Amino acid sequence: MPFKNIMTPALILDRAALQRNLDAMHLRMKSHGVALRPHLKTAKSAEIAKYAVAGQAGGITVSTLAEAEYFLDHGFRDILYAVGILPARLDRVAALAKAGADIKIITDSVETARQISERNSSDSTIFQLLIEIDSGEGRAGVLPDGPEFMEIAKIADTAPNMALAGVLTHAGHSYNARTIEEIRAVAEQERSKITGAAQRLRDAGLPCPIVSAGSTPTAVHAQNLEGVTEMRPGVFVFNDLKQLSIGACARENLALSVLASVIGHNRHKGHILLDTGALALSKDISAHDEHPEVGYGEVCDAESLESLNGLFVAAVSQEHGIVPVGDDTVFDRLPIGTQVRILPNHACITAAGYAHYDVLENGRITAQWDRVNGW
Amino acid sequence: MPFKNIMTPALILDRAALQRNLDAMHLRMKSHGVALRPHLKTAKSAEIAKYAVAGQAGGITVSTLAEAEYFLDHGFRDILYAVGILPARLDRVAALAKAGADIKIITDSVETARQISERNSSDSTIFQLLIEIDSGEGRAGVLPDGPEFMEIAKIADTAPNMALAGVLTHAGHSYNARTIEEIRAVAEQERSKITGAAQRLRDAGLPCPIVSAGSTPTAVHAQNLEGVTEMRPGVFVFNDLKQLSIGACARENLALSVLASVIGHNRHKGHILLDTGALALSKDISAHDEHPEVGYGEVCDAESLESLNGLFVAAVSQEHGIVPVGDDTVFDRLPIGTQVRILPNHACITAAGYAHYDVLENGRITAQWDRVNGW
Numbered sequence: 001m002p003f004k005n006i007m008t009p010a011l012i013l014d015r016a017a018l019q020r021n022l023d024a025m026h027l028r029m030k031s032h033g034v035a036l037r038p039h040l041k042t043a044k045s046a047e048i049a050k051y052a053v054a055g056q057a058g059g060i061t062v063s064t065l066a067e068a069e070y071f072l073d074h075g076f077r078d079i080l081y082a083v084g085i086l087p088a089r090l091d092r093v094a095a096l097a098k099a100g101a102d103i104k105i106i107t108d109s110v111e112t113a114r115q116i117s118e119r120n121s122s123d124s125t126i127f128q129l130l131i132e133i134d135s136g137e138g139r140a141g142v143l144p145d146g147p148e149f150m151e152i153a154k155i156a157d158t159a160p161n162m163a164l165a166g167v168l169t170h171a172g173h174s175y176n177a178r179t180i181e182e183i184r185a186v187a188e189q190e191r192s193k194i195t196g197a198a199q200r201l202r203d204a205g206l207p208c209p210i211v212s213a214g215s216t217p218t219a220v221h222a223q224n225l226e227g228v229t230e231m232r233p234g235v236f237v238f239n240d241l242k243q244l245s246i247g248a249c250a251r252e253n254l255a256l257s258v259l260a261s262v263i264g265h266n267r268h269k270g271h272i273l274l275d276t277g278a279l280a281l282s283k284d285i286s287a288h289d290e291h292p293e294v295g296y297g298e299v300c301d302a303e304s305l306e307s308l309n310g311l312f313v314a315a316v317s318q319e320h321g322i323v324p325v326g327d328d329t330v331f332d333r334l335p336i337g338t339q340v341r342i343l344p345n346h347a348c349i350t351a352a353g354y355a356h357y358d359v360l361e362n363g364r365i366t367a368q369w370d371r372v373n374g375w
Numbered sequence: 376m377p378f379k380n381i382m383t384p385a386l387i388l389d390r391a392a393l394q395r396n397l398d399a400m401h402l403r404m405k406s407h408g409v410a411l412r413p414h415l416k417t418a419k420s421a422e423i424a425k426y427a428v429a430g431q432a433g434g435i436t437v438s439t440l441a442e443a444e445y446f447l448d449h450g451f452r453d454i455l456y457a458v459g460i461l462p463a464r465l466d467r468v469a470a471l472a473k474a475g476a477d478i479k480i481i482t483d484s485v486e487t488a489r490q491i492s493e494r495n496s497s498d499s500t501i502f503q504l505l506i507e508i509d510s511g512e513g514r515a516g517v518l519p520d521g522p523e524f525m526e527i528a529k530i531a532d533t534a535p536n537m538a539l540a541g542v543l544t545h546a547g548h549s550y551n552a553r554t555i556e557e558i559r560a561v562a563e564q565e566r567s568k569i570t571g572a573a574q575r576l577r578d579a580g581l582p583c584p585i586v587s588a589g590s591t592p593t594a595v596h597a598q599n600l601e602g603v604t605e606m607r608p609g610v611f612v613f614n615d616l617k618q619l620s621i622g623a624c625a626r627e628n629l630a631l632s633v634l635a636s637v638i639g640h641n642r643h644k645g646h647i648l649l650d651t652g653a654l655a656l657s658k659d660i661s662a663h664d665e666h667p668e669v670g671y672g673e674v675c676d677a678e679s680l681e682s683l684n685g686l687f688v689a690a691v692s693q694e695h696g697i698v699p700v701g702d703d704t705v706f707d708r709l710p711i712g713t714q715v716r717i718l719p720n721h722a723c724i725t726a727a728g729y730a731h732y733d734v735l736e737n738g739r740i741t742a743q744w745d746r747v748n749g750w
Contacts, residue, residue: 007464009750041465041693083694084638084648087712089382108639109711138644139695146643170400174690263459264483268521269513273459279727280750283658317459317547318416318723319438320514336487337462347691352654352728355749374730375655 001365003259003302003339007282010259011354012046013369014305015361016080018237022051024253025219029056032225037061037080037212039234042348045357046074047369052237061232065092070372072101075099077315080104080212081205082168082232083130084140087115094125104165108132108142113152117159125222128165129156130210135169135193136186144197157206166210167197172234174217178290180247187222190214195227216249238347241298245290256351257305257341258297259358261322265331272334274299274313274321279353281316284346297342299323301361305341308334313342340344376740377632378677378714384655385634386729387716388423388744389680390736392630393560393612397426399628400594400611402531404431407600412436412587414454414609417723420732421449422744427612428471430743436607440467441572445747455479455587457514457543457607459507462490469500479540483507483517489525492534503540504531509563510544510568511594519572525579541585543570545607549592553665556620562597565589570602592623616673620665631726632680632716633672635696636731640706644660648686649674649696654728656691659721672717674698678738680716688717695724 005070006073030037041063049060049071057079062068068079077100085093085105090146096103105127107113116127131152134141142148144167156164171190177183194213201208214231216239225231235242238256239249258280264273288294299311309330315322321342325331334340351357352373359367386635403409413427424435424446434453443454452475458479460468471478480502482488491502507525509516517523519542531539538564547566552558569588576583589606591614600606603748610617613631614624614702639648656671663669674686684705688696700706709715719725726732727748734742 006750082648086638086650088636102439108641112711134641134643138641139692139697140641140648143643213668261461263461263462264515266483266509266513266515268518275458275461278659279748283660283724284653285658311688317514322514336484337423339702349653349658353748373728374381 003365006259006358006365008259008261008339009276010358011351011356012257012259013357013359015256015359017253019051019253021236021239021253024056025233026218029059029231032222033058034225034228038228038237039063039082039232040071041068042234042351043237043371044371045353046071046370048237049074049076053157061225061234065089066375068096068101068103072096072099078102080130082106085112087112090116090119090127093127094123096122096205097125098123101169104130106130106132106168107152108140110148110151110155113155117155117162119161124163126163128163130166130168130212133167133169133197135171135190137170137172139172141169144193144200149197149200150240153201153204153206155180157203162261163338164207164210166212167194167201168212169194171213171218174215175242175246177217177246180221183221183246183248184223185215187218188224189220190226191222191225204333212316216243218247220248234349240347241287241291241294241343241345245287247258254343256347257343259302260340261344262336262338262340265336267328267331270325272323272325272330274323274340275319276313276321277319279318280315281313281317281321281342281344282349282353283344284349286343287345292329295346296321297344300341300343302339302341308340317335378740381634381638381733381740383634383714384651385733386726386731387632387634388732388734389630390734393423394426396611396614396628400608403594404606407597409600409603410434410605410725412605412607413612414438414457414607415442415446417609417726418612419726419746419748420744421446422568423612424449424451434605436609439750440464441750442747443471443476443478447471447474453477455505457481458671459483459723460487460692462487465494465502468502468717469496469498470661473498479505480505481505481543482508482527484517485523485526485530486644488530492530492537494536501536501538503538505541505543505587508542508544508569508572510546510565512545512547514547516544519568521573524572524575524586528576528579528581536703541583541587542576542638543587544567544569545590546590546593548618549590550621550709552592552621555596557594558623559598562593565593566597566600566603573602591618592621595623610722615722616662616669616720620662629680630716631722632675632718633652633725634677635715637647637709637711640702642706645700647698647700647705648675649698649715650694651688651696652694653691654693654694656688656717656719657721657724657728658691659724662720669720671696672719675718676714677714677716683715
């Protein structure tokens with residue numbers, strides 16, 4: 001189907017760019033001798049997951065139990081649920097395990113570990129637990145040299161219904177880096193903290209089969225991953241203006257865009273209106289740290305994805321995107337009905353507004369791939 | 376079902392507050408002698424629509440054709456699609472008309488009006504067109520005293536497949552008001568511009584049955600709506616921190632909140648983690664213009680919806696909300712697993728992340744009402 005027959009707004013996935021991104025990450029992980037456990041919070045799609053794990057160990061990462069259930073339904077068994085587990089969610093995890101999932105959960109809480117160990121249930125689920133470490137991001141995770149870390153490990157190692165599966169960290173502060181050198185420094189910090197935690201377990205005679213790290217910037221730029229067993233980048237499958245702005249990808253790696261239509265010309269205010277507002281683009285403006293001039297998204301030619309005269313979405317309301325035009329000739333070049341593509345700031349958040357991808361190959365839409373939204 | 380059995384994140388709709396909001400708006404419109412045509416871009420729910428039009432003329436406003444199709448399926452016939460029409464969407468509008476919808480479309484473009492008039496189709500649809508006017512917001516709409524306005528009117532009046540149904544405006548700049556006096560001034564500006572446009576048509580011997588205006592702030596605070604035939608507020612059904620901050624509602628009118636669970640305690644950084652991140656709350660921070668201290672949402676007691684010690688979500692990643700705590704006693708008062716409710720900045724955008732509402736009545740969840748997302 002040609003673009004012009006696609007109803008806008010639509011979420012366009014460039015199949016060739018997706019493959020470039022996957023190939024590059026597969027090659028990187030192979031060169032490090034590290035397993036790729038892609039974080040599917042970004043793609044939320046079984047079709048994309050299939051390509052992301054092709055030739056890999058097969059494990060995946062998810063951010064919701066809805067994703068875990070969906071991916072298990074699609075044949076993915078080795079699943080790491082990488083958001084701190086709530087005791088109230090253990091029944092749902094147990095149901096996944098019973099249905100055949102090799103599911104791993106994480107915590108950074110002694111109290112939660114204790115509640116897991118004290119779970120009273122007729123099912124015989126063994127909960128495989130990774131301990132979440134703070135390697136410098138400061139969001140979640142215990143300090144790897146603190147007392148809580150060893151307390152959680154001992155509970156997981158001794159409780160009959162638990163197995164200590166390893167350690168996990170996420171160097172999300174790599175997103176704040178301004179240069180590749182800074183990303184490399186964060187990657188080394190991530191590596192040294194997580195391998196240090198693993199060593200601490202082993203020194204105490206405890207098991208640590210999994211040493212899990214990774215964000216897209218650190219997976220792309222790490223120079224040394226010794227001691228890490230797997231990396232969990234997510235947004236690398238698509239990339240976005242944020243990743244571009246911090247040097248974690250090149251422009252040819254931008255696989256995700258939003259197809260928009262020009263729905264209005266406001267000549268007295270000097271702007272074009274698109275049908276991509278806050279719901280179609282999201283209100284994420286992550287790339288502003290480096291490039292405030294991209295607004296809510298960069299406006300590109302629908303076919304070539306080349307920037308259109310530096311146009312960008314300066315403001316959004318629910319279903320309107322406002323694109324200021326420098327000169328009135330833009331109105332003639334972009335008549336009402338013209339399709340353009342918008343590059344988003346943050347692919348994970350923008351994609352969440354859509355039920356499916358329209359897959360672009362050789363200038364045509366050749367498939368629709370579904371997504372699993374919600375929780 | 377009690378709260379504690381609800382899986383979080385969940386979108387909670389307080390049935391009593393919803394009814395208060397509907398009753399108050401019904402009373403206001405009645406006192407003005409103006410029809411309410413609620414903008415269902417906010418609620419996107421047939422169940423809510425049913426209560427919103429109870430005792431009213433019955434017309435509704437939508438922001439997407441997906442909404443139009445959904446509401447027609449649920450028995451709503453008088454539908455105004457209040458985003459500038461694209462000629463490429465006329466077939467879908469015609470299909471709605473054929474299926475029984477009394478559907479009205481809008482434009483602010485002479486070229487679009489011409490394309491509608493030149494539509495070549497075997498169906499015999501008569502497109503009912505309202506001309507969109509800029510009453511000061513500066514987003515969309517022609518100037519009511521400009522030449523394009525009369526050009527569009529003449530095309531719509533003379534084309535065999537069109538009917539000039541009236542004029543429409545949206546005073547979205549009421550959201551920028553800082554005081555009720557300012558909102559009143561915007562409301563009067565909205566009224567005078569749209570009734571002036573209607574008069575211009577009538578002076579030229581053209582019909583103008585519908586004179587449509589409205590945003591929530593102007594619908595709430597307008598002192599005079601003479602000459603306006605209908606108002607189209609949307610967010611008034613729920614309200615939010617933005618409406619509260621500009622004085623368009625009181626706290627008892629906040630009908631929408633997000634049920635969250637505490638999933639982590641980060642004692643070394645001094646914050647609590649919630650399972651409501653960017654996807655559960657959205658990245659909308661509209662209320663910051665007046666109240667930057669609400670962050671991505673105000674943290675409230677799950678039962679009473681009273682503010683919890685001024686706690687707020689200061690940062691979000693995809694599935695994490697970070698709530699700084701002033702003192703460590705908060706960790707003891709809010710153990711992991713505690714449910715809290717978050718008041719969002721902008722109800723329309725936050726609600727779009729959910730497939731349904733959990734309806735709260737007398738402290739219990741008594742129903743789930745669906746939503747129509749997407750386009």
